[in-house]
Structure formats: structure tokens, C-alpha cells
Amino acid sequence: MIAELGHFTLILALSVALIQAFFPLLGAQKGNNVWISLAPPAAIFQFLLVSISFACLTQLYITSDFSVVNVAKNSNTAIPMIYKVSGVWGNHEGSLLLWVLILSIFGSAVAYFGNNLPPDFRARVLSVQSMIAIGFYTFILFTSNPFERIIPPPINGRDLNPLLQDPGLAFHPPMLYLGYVGFSMAFSFAIAALIEGRVDAAWARWVRPWTLAAWLFLTGGIALGSWWAYYELGWGGWWYWDPVENASFMPWLAGTALLHSATVVEKRDSLKGWTVLLAIITFSLSLLGTFLVRSGVLTSVHTFATDPTRGVFILGLLIFVIGGSLVLFAWRGPKLINTGFFQPISREGALLFNNLGMITATAAVLLGTLYPLFLDATGGGKISVGPPFFNAVFIPIMVPITIAMAVGPFLNWKRADLIPAFSRLKFALTLALIMTALTWVWQKNGPMAATLGMGLAVWLGIGTLSELATKLHLFRSPIGAWYRIKRLPRHKWGMSLGHLGFAIAIAGMAGAGGWTKESIQVMQPGETVTVAGYDFRFIGANHIRGPNYTSVAGKFIITQEEKLITTLVAEKRTYLVTDTLTTEAAIHTMLSGDLYAVIGDSEGKTGAFVTRLYFNPLVVWMWIGTLVMVFGALISLTDQRYRIGAPKRGRKVTVITAQ
Amino acid sequence: MPDRLIYYIPLALFCVLSIYLGIGLTLDPKALPSMLDGKPVPAFKLPPVKNRDNRGFSNTDLIGTVSLVNIFGSWCAACRIEHPFLMELATEKKIIIHGIDWREENPNAGGNWLKRYGDPYSLVGDDPYSKAAIAFGVTGAPETFLVDKKGIVRYKHTGPLNRKIWTNLLSPMIEKLQIRKGS
Numbered sequence: 001m002i003a004e005l006g007h008f009t010l011i012l013a014l015s016v017a018l019i020q021a022f023f024p025l026l027g028a029q030k031g032n033n034v035w036i037s038l039a040p041p042a043a044i045f046q047f048l049l050v051s052i053s054f055a056c057l058t059q060l061y062i063t064s065d066f067s068v069v070n071v072a073k074n075s076n077t078a079i080p081m082i083y084k085v086s087g088v089w090g091n092h093e094g095s096l097l098l099w100v101l102i103l104s105i106f107g108s109a110v111a112y113f114g115n116n117l118p119p120d121f122r123a124r125v126l127s128v129q130s131m132i133a134i135g136f137y138t139f140i141l142f143t144s145n146p147f148e149r150i151i152p153p154p155i156n157g158r159d160l161n162p163l164l165q166d167p168g169l170a171f172h173p174p175m176l177y178l179g180y181v182g183f184s185m186a187f188s189f190a191i192a193a194l195i196e197g198r199v200d201a202a203w204a205r206w207v208r209p210w211t212l213a214a215w216l217f218l219t220g221g222i223a224l225g226s227w228w229a230y231y232e233l234g235w236g237g238w239w240y241w242d243p244v245e246n247a248s249f250m251p252w253l254a255g256t257a258l259l260h261s262a263t264v265v266e267k268r269d270s271l272k273g274w275t276v277l278l279a280i281i282t283f284s285l286s287l288l289g290t291f292l293v294r295s296g297v298l299t300s301v302h303t304f305a306t307d308p309t310r311g312v313f314i315l316g317l318l319i320f321v322i323g324g325s326l327v328l329f330a331w332r333g334p335k336l337i338n339t340g341f342f343q344p345i346s347r348e349g350a351l352l353f354n355n356l357g358m359i360t361a362t363a364a365v366l367l368g369t370l371y372p373l374f375l376d377a378t379g380g381g382k383i384s385v386g387p388p389f390f391n392a393v394f395i396p397i398m399v400p401i402t403i404a405m406a407v408g409p410f411l412n413w414k415r416a417d418l419i420p421a422f423s424r425l426k427f428a429l430t431l432a433l434i435m436t437a438l439t440w441v442w443q444k445n446g447p448m449a450a451t452l453g454m455g456l457a458v459w460l461g462i463g464t465l466s467e468l469a470t471k472l473h474l475f476r477s478p479i480g481a482w483y484r485i486k487r488l489p490r491h492k493w494g495m496s497l498g499h500l501g502f503a504i505a506i507a508g509m510a511g512a513g514g515w516t517k518e519s520i521q522v523m524q525p526g527e528t529v530t531v532a533g534y535d536f537r538f539i540g541a542n543h544i545r546g547p548n549y550t551s552v553a554g555k556f557i558i559t560q561e562e563k564l565i566t567t568l569v570a571e572k573r574t575y576l577v578t579d580t581l582t583t584e585a586a587i588h589t590m591l592s593g594d595l596y597a598v599i600g601d602s603e604g605k606t607g608a609f610v611t612r613l614y615f616n617p618l619v620v621w622m623w624i625g626t627l628v629m630v631f632g633a634l635i636s637l638t639d640q641r642y643r644i645g646a647p648k649r650g651r652k653v654t655v656i657t658a659q
Numbered sequence: 660m661p662d663r664l665i666y667y668i669p670l671a672l673f674c675v676l677s678i679y680l681g682i683g684l685t686l687d688p689k690a691l692p693s694m695l696d697g698k699p700v701p702a703f704k705l706p707p708v709k710n711r712d713n714r715g716f717s718n719t720d721l722i723g724t725v726s727l728v729n730i731f732g733s734w735c736a737a738c739r740i741e742h743p744f745l746m747e748l749a750t751e752k753k754i755i756i757h758g759i760d761w762r763e764e765n766p767n768a769g770g771n772w773l774k775r776y777g778d779p780y781s782l783v784g785d786d787p788y789s790k791a792a793i794a795f796g797v798t799g800a801p802e803t804f805l806v807d808k809k810g811i812v813r814y815k816h817t818g819p820l821n822r823k824i825w826t827n828l829l830s831p832m833i834e835k836l837q838i839r840k841g842s
Contacts, residue, residue, distance in 0.1 A: 386798035
């Protein structure tokens with residue numbers, strides 16, 4: 001009954017979406033106010049219907065109703081409640097339902113909070129949103145119905161993939177989807193603007209908070225995924241350039257570019273066509289990402305081929321959404337006339353430089369991810385592109401961007417001079433060189449990239465702080481600076497924190513990528529192995545029993561120069577229903593690095609085990625850096641500009657040149 | 660107007676992309692992508708591993724005999740698991756095994772590792788900067804390529820080799836390759 005209710009409300013949501021896609025758009029074209037005013041209530045109604053549908057599926061999971069195929073395949077009575085709930089989106093069908101739920105949340109948010117938008121513009125935005133939703137509803141209803149029944153129902157379910165039974169991964173997909181789907185807002189705004197043939201500062205102000213929110217969630221989601229890979233896969237690595245990771249990284253890169261170019265539209269009435277294109281690209285990559293992850297166009301190609309209808313449907317949807325919007329862009333794009341002009345050396349120039357770098361990086365990642373497919377399609381055989389390619393291509397692109405990131409905020413709008421900017425960066429440059437030299441002396445055998453990374457981190461970090469200090473006149477009048485701290489607009493804080501967080505994360509990545517120390521061996525109980533100056537003493541392993549798994553837990557006592565640091569318990573779990581193994585690395589986090597222990601197979605009968613012990617320097621700085629970035633985005637989101645006094649459309653916005 | 664044409668570039672690029680995606684859908688995907696399958700080994704010339712020998716390893720060394728090229732590294736845990744089996748293969752003298760020591764950060768690490776755990780390889784090249792590894796399309800270590808007498812890659816195995824894979828898969832393939840005279 002509940003399954004049927006969920007199914008039925010989803011069909012209803014589709015019909016509401018059809019109405020919402022058609023009438024408001026037509027109304028906006030024809031000037032029919034009744035049809036225009038249909039959009040907001042329709043969006044809210046859609047949200048209610050999808051929520052009911054989602055609640056139904058959740059209820060089915062909570063009560064372990066195995067008469068529903070989806071629940072039977074992805075749940076079990078023995079798993080803890082939290083994973084019963086996260087199992088809802090831990091599979092293809094359920095994750096698509098989560099996708100449309102989030103889409104409807106964003107849609108109803110525009111309907112509810114968007115009173116400062118001109119009604120016809122809002123109607124167009126909601127109509128475009130609804131078109132996307134229609135694509136997903138039909139995809140779910142025709143090819144991936146989560147409410148399908150099975151007769152006779154199995155006695156117990158097949159269990160959720162043990163790798164997903166983890167707090168980090170339980171919340172990773174919703175975060176990621178909030179990011180992906182959040183970019184649909186920028187997309188809908190861009191399409192609506194193309195239909196109207198007008199993009200102005202007010203448009204950029206509406207788009208920015210949505211983009212920022214999406215970016216914030218995507219950043220968090222990617223970090224959560226990376227963190228999960230770090231502690232769950234048990235290899236001490238945190239980024240594998242795996243197609244699934246790339247799928248979430250590409251919209252992040254393009255979205256970062258979008259955030260920066262939207263500023264230029266807002267402040268300088270320039271780069272309009274480019275910004276609209278970026279909005280389209282970012283969401284297109286999000287769509288691609290959704291499908292790469294869930295349907296595995298690339299990763300696990302065989303699961304995809306088993307159901308060709310899904311593949312054809314997905315391709316059709318991509319062609320309709322992306323191709324359609326690009327046709328619209330080709331047709332209407334030339335109408336967007338830029339009025340602001342700028343010299344290459346200027347704030348706009350720096351932001352454009354960022355954009356070009358980010359888009360080149362996106363293209364490189366896209367090429368690397370899809371290259372195996374290209375080659376296969378042209379009969380070139382099957383290959384896979386690994387981390388060496390990505391590192392060789394991606395890092396050189398990011399270096400100039402990072403260097404420019406410290407310089408850009410010092411430049412004036414329109415036209416600027418590099419010499420004063422660099423003179424303010426002397427301090428940062430000096431410290432960066434000192435850092436590089438010290439690191440080089442300290443880690444002579446380490447990779448050069450990591451040494452340079454540390455220098456870059458200092459350059460960007462100190463450069464960002466110098467810019468903040470200059471803005472606050474911290475050294476000229478320290479007392480006045482206190483008042484200026486409060487008056488500095490929040491989006492400026494957001495920028496500074498964003499860049500600072502990035503600098504901190506670079507340091508973490510350099511440390512963790514460059515100087516990891518590891519040791520793999522067979523250890524007898526009582527044996528001690530030294531890694532990077534830390535003595536790991538293996539106490540022994542015993543068997544423990546979890547709710548739906550058994551586990552071998554190896555205990556280590558870690559000391560440094562006879563001083564106790566910590567005890568670590570590393571587990572190797574066997575999940576009983578699916579008979580799969582997972583590693584649960586034991587990690588002790590310190591600012592200088594992580595102590596990381598993994599237990600492998602037992603050797604012989606003496607209680608000896610294969611162990612992998614790591615010292616991963618500076619890893620925690622990656623997570624701290626990400627948190628700072630996310631926090632910066634949050635601060636920027638609360639900027640007053642986006643809440644009150646949002647300007648009416650078409651009002652001439654006076655441009656204030658900084659400094 | 661040529662200016663307007665710029666706005667068609669994204670559309671044109673997407674058209675190309677979707678054609679490929681479309682072709683991709685019709686292809687029968689193999690479970691394991693075996694990259695250079697049936698293609699000659701890419702040209703490479705690697706220096707020797709420190710403290711082992713002074714010979715080095717290059718693609719021309721692969722002509723004349725059927726051999727295995729094994730990608731390994733002292734940092735790679737799965738290689739350590741695979742290693743005893745490679746040692747067994749080497750003592751049984753069933754096939755020549757060459758090694759590519761991949762991504763060593765410490766130049767001494769590879770040589771020390773081979774001293775500690777045994778050295779099953781005929782020739783070993785040092786590849787700290789992934790020069791050969793990128794050409795081979797290596798995704799991770801260990802990876803093993805079966806190369807025929809003409810220096811053509813016949814099979815790629817991802818992950819540690821073991822007795823089962825050897826008896827069921829590699830050994831029959833190798834026998835066939837060795838019988839084919841001159842090829």
C-alpha cells in the first residue's frame with residue numbers, strides 16, 4: 001500500500017511538472033498573468049508530492065518491506081537503522097528519487113523566497129526547472145521504478161553494499177546531490193535569461209547565492225567522499241582519479257569558474273555570454289556526473305549494458321538538456337552585449353585567467369575520463385587512463401592559477417598595475433621561498449612537486465592574508481582595523497577565507513601526496529616496527545562480532561621515544577550476508593600527520609598478521625582547508641546583498657571601483 | 660557574421676561528444692579493459708635500478724622470446740602479496756619475467772626491496788617518473804603484460820598474479836604463443 005502510494009504521488013508529481021513546464025513559460029511569452037502565477041504554487045505542490053513519495057520509500061526501508069524489489073536488494077533486517085535509512089539512496093533507483101526530491105526543494109525555494117524576482121522571470125526559471133524534473137520523473141517511472149513489487153517476497157534482504165555501511169558514505173551522496181542539483185538553479189536562471197535575451201547585474205546577484213550554495217555542498221560532498229576513501233579503502237590514499245571521483249570534480253571546477261565569472265557580470269557588466277555558458281556547462285557536467293556515478297557509463301560498463309533502455313534514455317536526456325540549451329545559447333547568446341570593457345591586467349583579467357585555467361583543467365579531466373571511451377568507439381581498443389596522466393596534466397595547470405590567485409585580489413577593476421601588487425606581495429614571496437628552501441632541505445629525497453606545493457601554499461596563504469591586512473589597513477592603523485573588520489562586506493570575507501582554505505588544503509595535499517611513509521610486513525604479537533620515528537607495537541588480534549559482520553581487530557600501541565602516543569585498533573570486517581571484506585583503518589590524527597594502521601591476513605598459526613603501517617604527513621590540513629573554504633562560502637552566503645534590497649531588474653547599477 | 664559563429668562552438672563540441680557516447684552505448688564492453696591488446700609494446704628505455712645491475716630495460720629487449728612485463732614498486736602492498744608467486748615462476752623457469760620498478764621516491768628503495776624479498780626478474784628498469792608506465796597505460800601496481808616474440812602485447816592482467824590465473828589463463832596462452840614459430 002505504501003509502495004503504491006509512493007508510486008502514485010510520483011506520477012502525480014510528473015503531471016504537475018508537465019503543467020509547470022508548459023503554462024508559465026507560455027504565459028511569460030504571451031503576457032498571461034494567470035499562467036505566470038501558476039508557477040510558484042505548482043513548484044511547492046511538486047515538492048509536497050515528491051516528499052511524500054520519498055517518505056514512502058524511506059518507510060519501506062525502515063520497516064524492511066522485502067516485498068519491494070529495491071528494499072530486498074539493498075537492505076537487510078540485521079543492519080543498523082542509520083544504514084537502513086541511508087540505504088534509501090544507496091542504490092540507483094533510490095538515489096534518483098533523492099535527486100528529484102532535492103530538485104523540488106530548490107524549485108520550491110525559488111517559489112517561496114523568490115518574491116524579489118520579476119514574476120515572468122520567475123515563471124521562466126521554474127518552467128525550466130520543471131523540464132529537468134520531467135526528464136528525471138520519466139526516467140524513474142519508465143526505467144528505474146523504486147516501488148516495484150516482488151512475488152513472492154524473500155525472507156530477508158540482500159544487504160546494503162558493505163562499503164556503503166559507513167557514516168561518511170551515508171551522507172556523501174546527499175551532499176553531492178545538493179551540489180549537483182544546486183547548479184540546476186544557475187542553469188535555469190541562465191536558460192531563462194537566454195529566453196529573455198537579457199543578463200545584467202541583478203541577474204548575477206540572483207544567480208550567485210544559488211551557485212555559492214551548490215558549490216558549498218559540492219565541496220563538502222567531495223571532501224566527504226575523499227575522507228571516506230582515505231579511511232575505508234585502507235591504502236592511505238585520498239584521491240584516485242577514478243571516473244566516479246572525476247565526475248564530481250568536473251562540476252566543481254566549472255562551478256568554481258562560474259562563481260568567479262558571475263562576479264564580473266555583477267560588478268562590471270561583462271563576460272555575460274561566457275558566464276551563461278559556464279552555468280550551462282556546470283550543470284551539464286553535474287548531469288553527466290549523476291549518470292556516471294549511478295549508471296556507470298564508464299566505470300562498470302557491464303552493469304550499464306545489461307539494461308540498454310536506461311543507456312538510451314540517459315543519452316536522450318543528455319542530448320535534450322545539454323544540446324537544447326547549447327542550441328539556445330548559439331541562437332540567443334549573441335544578444336547578450338557586454339558594456340564593461342577591461343584591460344588584460346585588471347581584476348576582470350585575473351578572474352578570466354582563473355576561468356580559463358579552471359576550464360582547461362575541466363577539459364583535461366573530461367578528456368582523461370572519456371578518452372578510453374573515445375578510443376574504444378574509434379576501434380582503438382580498450383585502455384584505462386591512470387593517475388600518472390592526471391597528475392602530469394592537472395598539477396601544471398593548477399600551479400599558475402594558484403600563483404595568480406594571490407595576485408588577483410590586489411588588482412583594480414578595469415585597469416591595474418602589476419608592480420604595486422607585487423610590492424605588497426614581497427612578504428608572501430619571501431616566506432614562500434624560505435618555505436620551499438626549508439622543505440627542500442628537510443625532504444631532499446621527496447618529490448619536487450610536493451616541495452613546490454608547500455611554497456605555493458605559503459605564497460597563497462600569506463598573500464591572501466596580506467590582501468586582507470591591506471584592505472583593513474591593519475598596519476597603518478591597527479585600532480581602526482577593528483572597526484573595519486566589522487564593516488568589511490561578508491562576500492570579501494568569503495573570498496579571503498575561500499582562498500586561505502585552498503592554500504591550507506594545498507599544504508595538506510603536498511604533505512600527504514609527497515612524503516607518506518609506509519611499511520608493510522608480517523608482524524608477530526609483541527613485535528615493533530618503526531615508521532617515521534613512531535614505534536608501532538603490535539599487541540595482537542582478536543575476533544569481534546558486530547550487528548551484521550564479524551571482525552578481526554588488531555591492536556597497536558604507538559610510542560615515540562618511549563612516550564605513549566595512542567593505541568590504534570584496526571579492523572578487517574567480513575559482512576555476513578554478502579560475504580564481503582572491508583578494511584577499517586585505524587587512524588590517529590595529529591597536526592603533523594596521521595598515524596594509520598591497517599590489518600591484513602593472518603600468517604601461520606602464531607597469531608602473526610600482515611600489517612600496513614603509514615605515517616601520512618599533514619593530511620588533516622586538507623580537511624581543515626576544506627572546512628575553511630566551506631565556512632567562507634557560508635559567510636559569503638549571509639552577505640546582505642543577497643538578502644535585502646536586491647535591486648529591481650534593469651535598474652542601472654552604479655559601479656564602484658575598488659580603492 | 661563570424662562573431663556569431665563563436666557561439667556555435669560549444670554546440671559543435673557537444674555534438675561530437677554525443678556521437679561518441681552514442682557509439683559507446685553500442686559497444687560490447689569487456690569486463691577488464693586490456694589496453695595495448697594486439698599492439699606493439701610502446702617504445703621505452705629505462706635506466707637500471709640502483710644496486711641491482713647496470714643493464715637497464717628497453718622495449719627492444721622484448722623481441723625474440725615470449726615474456727611477462729610486471730609493473731611493481733616497493734611501496735605497493737599488493738606487489739608484496741604477488742611477489743612469492745613470481746619467485747615460484749622464476750624458479751620453475753617457465754617464462755622470462757621482466758620488471759618495471761614504478762614510482763620509487765627513494766632511488767634505493769627498489770633495489771633494497773628486491774634484495775629483501777628476492778629477485779624473480781631478468782631485466783628491471785627504473786621508472787620513477789612514470790615514463791613507461793604512462794605509455795603502457797598503467798592504472799596501478801601490480802600489473803602484468805604478456806608480450807609475444809615480436810614484442811606485441813597479448814594480454815594484460817591487473818592486480819596480483821597467482822597460481823590459479825597462471826594455470827587457467829596465462830599458461831595456455833603462453834604455450835600457444837611459444838608454439839607459433841617465428842611469430
